[in-house]
Amino acid sequence: MPQKPATSRSSTPQAKGEKIATLLKRKTGASIDELTWATGWQKHSIRGFISGTLKKKQNLLITSSKEENKKRRYFVTEKSQ
Numbered sequence: 001m002p003q004k005p006a007t008s009r010s011s012t013p014q015a016k017g018e019k020i021a022t023l024l025k026r027k028t029g030a031s032i033d034e035l036t037w038a039t040g041w042q043k044h045s046i047r048g049f050i051s052g053t054l055k056k057k058q059n060l061l062i063t064s065s066k067e068e069n070k071k072r073r074y075f076v077t078e079k080s081q
Contacts, residue, residue, distance in 0.1 A: 016041065021076065024062065029075035050064060050074065 003006040016039040023030040030038075035046045049077060054060045054076070 005024065017049060017053060020027045020046065021054060021058075021060075024050075024054070024074055027075040029064075031071040031073050035074075 011038050019038050020035055022029075023035060032046055034044055035041070037081045039046070041049070050062055055062055061077050062074055064072050064074045
């Protein structure tokens with residue numbers, strides 16, 4: 001019977017969640033496309049993670065902005081009270 005391939009730490013949901021949080025904390029933030037490329041998750045999964053885990057469970061303040069003719073960018077701006 002073939003063995004399961006070894007999985008790296010970066011393939012775990014926790015590690016991918018940390019990657020999302022790190023990208024959102026950058027000064028430039030991140031677009032959904034950048035987050036899907038970095039994690040391999042689908043867009044609706046990224047949005048759910050931002051809303052459920054980062055906003056509600058970790059109590060982070062997530063904001064977004066959209067400049068004309070550019071994609072929406074998401075940011076972690078500060079810790080909510």
